Each structure stands twice: as structure tokens, then as C-alpha cells.
Amino acid sequence: MPKDRSPTRIQKRNRATILEAALDVFSQHGFRGATVDQIASAAGLSKPNMLYYFPSKEAIFTELLSELLDTWLDPLRELDPAGEPIEEILAYVQRKLQMSQEMPRESRLFANEIVQGAPRMIEELSTDLRALVDETEQVFEAWMAAGKIARVHPRHLLFSIWSLTQHYADFEVQVQVLMQPEDPFAGAMEFLETLYRRMLTPHP
Amino acid sequence: MPKDRSPTRIQKRNRATILEAALDVFSQHGFRGATVDQIASAAGLSKPNMLYYFPSKEAIFTELLSELLDTWLDPLRELDPAGEPIEEILAYVQRKLQMSQEMPRESRLFANEIVQGAPRMIEELSTDLRALVDETEQVFEAWMAAGKIARVHPRHLLFSIWSLTQHYADFEVQVQVLMQPEDPFAGAMEFLETLYRRMLTPHP
DNA sequence: CTCACATTTGACCAACTGGTCAAACTCACG
DNA sequence: CGTGAGTTTGACCAGTTGGTCAAATGTGAG
Numbered sequence: 118m119p120k121d122r123s124p125t126r127i128q129k130r131n132r133a134t135i136l137e138a139a140l141d142v143f144s145q146h147g148f149r150g151a152t153v154d155q156i157a158s159a160a161g162l163s164k165p166n167m168l169y170y171f172p173s174k175e176a177i178f179t180e181l182l183s184e185l186l187d188t189w190l191d192p193l194r195e196l197d198p199a200g201e202p203i204e205e206i207l208a209y210v211q212r213k214l215q216m217s218q219e220m221p222r223e224s225r226l227f228a229n230e231i232v233q234g235a236p237r238m239i240e241e242l243s244t245d246l247r248a249l250v251d252e253t254e255q256v257f258e259a260w261m262a263a264g265k266i267a268r269v270h271p272r273h274l275l276f277s278i279w280s281l282t283q284h285y286a287d288f289e290v291q292v293q294v295l296m297q298p299e300d301p302f303a304g305a306m307e308f309l310e311t312l313y314r315r316m317l318t319p320h321p
Numbered sequence: 322m323p324k325d326r327s328p329t330r331i332q333k334r335n336r337a338t339i340l341e342a343a344l345d346v347f348s349q350h351g352f353r354g355a356t357v358d359q360i361a362s363a364a365g366l367s368k369p370n371m372l373y374y375f376p377s378k379e380a381i382f383t384e385l386l387s388e389l390l391d392t393w394l395d396p397l398r399e400l401d402p403a404g405e406p407i408e409e410i411l412a413y414v415q416r417k418l419q420m421s422q423e424m425p426r427e428s429r430l431f432a433n434e435i436v437q438g439a440p441r442m443i444e445e446l447s448t449d450l451r452a453l454v455d456e457t458e459q460v461f462e463a464w465m466a467a468g469k470i471a472r473v474h475p476r477h478l479l480f481s482i483w484s485l486t487q488h489y490a491d492f493e494v495q496v497q498v499l500m501q502p503e504d505p506f507a508g509a510m511e512f513l514e515t516l517y518r519r520m521l522t523p524h525p
Numbered sequence: 526c527t528c529a530c531a532t533t534t535g536a537c538c539a540a541c542t543g544g545t546c547a548a549a550c551t552c553a554c555g
Numbered sequence: 556c557g558t559g560a561g562t563t564t565g566a567c568c569a570g571t572t573g574g575t576c577a578a579a580t581g582t583g584a585g
Contacts, residue, residue: 125531127582130378146437149354153573157514165575166533174573225436228491232432233350235494243498250499267519268358280488281481287432288484294447295454296476308477315471315520329561331552357543372544389561532581542571551562 132170134175136161136184139177144222148237149179179237182230184240185223186189190249192216198256202265203317210309212279218302219285224286248276266317332430336374340365343381348426352382352441353435386434386444389427390445394453402460407467414482414513421490422506428490437467442473456481470521485513 138160142151153174171177183310192212197205217224230238247317250272257271285292285301292301328336342364346355355479357378361371375381396416421428434442454476461475470496489496496505 125582126485129530147354147433148438149350149395150352154571154573163534164573165535168574169532172574181336213534228432228436229351231492231495232429232436233354239498242495246495247499267517269515270508272333272503273508276488276496276499277485277516282482282493284480284484288435289447291435291450292441292480294443295451295480303372304477306476307479308474311473312481312520314515331562335562355538356541367564368543369545369565373562376544378543508555527583527585529584532575532579533585534579536576536578538573538575540572540574543569545568546566547564548566548577549562552560554559555557 127205135170135177136181139181140222140226143178144226182238189223193249193253196253196256202260206313206317207310208287210313211284211306212280213304217282221286222287224283226288264319267319339371339374339381339478340385343385344426344430347382349432359415393427397453397457400457400460406464411514411517414486414517415510418510419484421486423492425490428487432491439448468523471523
């Protein structure tokens with residue numbers, strides 16, 4: 118185990134390599150389904166060597182989770198309460214869809230964990246995420262009160278965005294099988310834009 | 322292993338008990354995360370006794386999958402091409418949402434499997450499911466051609482229904498944490514009805 | 526160059542896993 | 556009853572898994 122001095126060049130490189138490999142393996146097999154040997158060899162290290170940098174498989178996993186949760190929620194933080202409501206929401210949808218396309222492993226890592234009851238995330242979900250969601254809800258409420266977007270249940274609105282965008286990463290195999298030869302992401306944004314414009318454009 | 326004579330009373334009871342227990346365990350931990358001991362004791366049987374009824378863990382899992390896939394797709398088969406388009410789609414959404422509420426374990430079983438690449442389902446997905454989806458797409462196309470519903474990408478429309486309804490089962494923990502104390506399912510159908518009415522009502 | 530410290534490794538371990546097997550027990554039916 | 560099939564079990568096994576450890580090797584600051 119490296120001392121808690123400032124990390125060596127090698128330490129930095131190897132910890133990064135391990136986390137990258139772990140993302141690959143965990144997102145594909147889930148926590149229980151992944152083995153430390155798998156992760157180690159994916160990282161190009163021997164098992165004991167990997168365990169020199171992290172005390173346990175669990176430690177790798179939780180570090181990965183908490184490191185990525187922030188990244189994952191960034192698009193939502195960029196939502197600007199002062200912006201043009203429908204365009205803000207569409208921009209958020211686009212950022213989320215882009216993340217599904219560019220970071221499908223991260224999406225599946227979370228999906229795996231949450232489907233199985235999020236035993237290692239429930240804490241962060243009920244504090245950090247909950248706070249962010251409450252904030253967002255107020256933004257949506259304000260927009261509705263001002264008549265800028267149509268009235269719908271704000272939290273269900275947010276869920277719908279998560280659900281629709283992450284679906285393309287989490288259920289990629291299914292989507293691929295059913296869309297081929299068409300590219301799923303090509304038509305997705307157009308569909309989602311139509312959907313949210315029609316749902317949210319205020320009605321006279 | 323029971324002979325392939327007509328099944329005994331005990332055989333029927335125990336096979337059913339095992340599959341029920343397996344649904345519980347597999348849906349919570351995924352295939353790799355579940356152990357045969359867990360399933361056996363959840364079924365109230367000893368491990369060797371359970372393996373007397375099924376040759377292997379894998380056999381239990383695949384039997385469970387193929388047994389449930391039909392049930393899972395039933396709501397889609399009930400879609401009536403001759404019905405009133407928007408009401409037909411809303412009825413389908415409602416049936417799917419109801420299944421998420423009443424059969425969340427089944428939903429999570431599939432979710433787990435598909436997130437991890439569906440290694441044991443890809444076959445059925447690309448044949449049975451693909452056929453059903455192609456059929457449905459034609460129904461949607463016909464409705465759009467007749468001007469009964471607004472024009473959107475039919476397969477993305479179908480994905481959106483799956484995604485939005487199953488989200489409430491697959492990500493139940495997250496939804497619960499973020500909705501409490503409100504009941505998620507209470508507002509969900511109202512939200513989805515609004516969404517699909519606004520998106521699909523033909524515009525002049 | 527050297528020496529304290531960081532890194533890497535092969536050998537090892539205890540717990541767990543999926544699965545087997547022969548022996549024991551139970552049940553339906555003549 | 557009794558008997559043959561269906562059912563259940565404890566003991567067992569080989570392979571895998573997460574993790575440890577002492578010893579060997581590399582590295583960089585003085």
C-alpha cells in the first residue's frame with residue numbers, strides 16, 4: 118500500500134490504469150461478476166501488484182463510483198435557470214445523450230449498480246443527488262409558474278430525460294439488434310427534440 | 322434428474338418453487354452474482370435437492386428467461402392495429418407501466434441481462450423480438466400515413482415507451498429515494514399520458 | 526554510487542463456488 | 556402392507572476467488 122505522501126509518477130499512472138481497466142470490467146460484469154484477476158490483467162498488472170495500489174476489489178469499485186458520479190451529474194449542473202427554458206432543457210437532453218454515446222461504460226456501471234439495489238450508492242443518492250434534484254425541480258417549477266413551459270410533474274420530467282437518454286447506452290445491445298442497420302444515435306436526438314418540444318411548448 | 326414422464330405433483334410444486342426463488346435471487350444479483358446455495362435456500366431446498374430438478378444454475382436461468390420473455394412481450398401483442406391509434410398506444414403504455422409495478426423482478430431480470438450484453442438472450446432478441454418490433458413498426462407507420470398520429474421515428478417511439486415504463490421498475494431504488502414520500506407510480510401514468518398525447522396528437 | 530524507499534512477484538491460503546454421488550428416506554400403488 | 560420408483564441428504568471434490576506475505580527488484584535524491 119503506497120504511503121499517503123504525495124503520489125509518485127508510477128503511482129499516478131498505475132492507479133489511473135487500474136481505474137480505467139476496472140471501469141471496463143465492472144461495467145460489463147457488475148461488481149460480483151468481475152474478478153480481481155480480470156481487472157489486474159486488463160490493467161497489465163499482476164494481482165498482488167494491483168492490490169498494492171488498492172486495498173481491495175471493493176475499494177476499487179467504490180472509488181470508481183464516487184469519482185464518476187460527479188462527472189455523471191455535470192450536465193445537470195450546467196442547466197441555467199436564467200436561460201430560455203425549452204432550449205435549456207433540450208441542451209441538457211443533448212448533453213445527456215452525448216454522454217450515453219461517448220461514455221456508455223460509465224452509464225452501464227451505474228445502471229448495473231442501481232438495478233441491483235445500489236447497495237454501495239444509496240448514501241450518495243439520498244444526499245448529493247437528492248439535493249441536486251430538489252434544486253432542479255425548483256427551476257422547472259419556476260419555468261412552469263412563468264408559463265415558459267407546459268405544466269407537467271417536474272420530477273417525472275427529469276426521470277424521463279434520464280430514462281430516455283441512458284436507455285441508448287444501458288440497453289445498447291437490444292437497441293443495436295433492433296435498429297440495425299440504422300445508427301441508433303443518429304435518429305435519437307431528433308426524436309427526443311420533437312418529443313420535448315411538443316410536450317413542453319406552452320399551450321394557449 | 323426426474324425422468325421425462327409426466328411430472329409428479331412434487332415435481333410440479335418444486336420446479337415452480339425453484340423458479341420463483343430463482344427469479345427473486347437472479348433479479349437482485351444477476352446471473353454471476355447469484356449462488357445456487359442462495360437460490361436453493363430461498364426455495365427451502367438443499368442444494369443437491371434443487372440440482373435434482375435442474376441440471377445446473379445455467380439451466381434454471383435460461384428456463385426462467387425464456388419462460389418470462391413471452392409474458393413480457395404480451396402487452397405489445399395486444400396492440401390492435403384496427404383500434405383508435407392514440408388510445409391504443411396509451412393503453413399499451415398503461416399495460417407496460419402496470420407490469421413494472423406488479424412485476425418489477427421480471428423487469429430487473431431482463432435489465433440485468435441486457436445491461437451486461439445479453440449473452441444468453443441475444444438469440445431470441447434478434448429473432449422473436451425483432452419480428453414483433455418490425456410488425457409494430459408497420460402498425461405505427463400505417464397510423465402515421467393515415468394522419469392518425471403525428472410523424473415520429475416509429476422505433477424510437479417504441480423504445481421510448483419501454484424506456485420510460487421500465488425505468489420505474491429497473492431503477493426503483495433511485496426513483497424511490499428521489500420521489501419520497503410521494504408514490505412514484507401515482508403520478509407516472511398521468512405524466513406519460515400527457516407526454517404521449519402531446520407528442521402524438523396530429524398537428525394541423 | 527548508494528541506500529532508503531517504492532514497486533513487483535511467486536508462492537501460498539482460507540473461503541466459497543458449482544456440481545457429484547451413494548446412501549437413505551418417502552411415497553404411490555398393486 | 557411391500558416394493559420400486561421418486562425424492563432428499565450429508566459428505567465430498569476440484570476449480571475459482573479475494574487477499575496475504577516475504578523476498579526480490581527497481582528507482583531516485585543526495
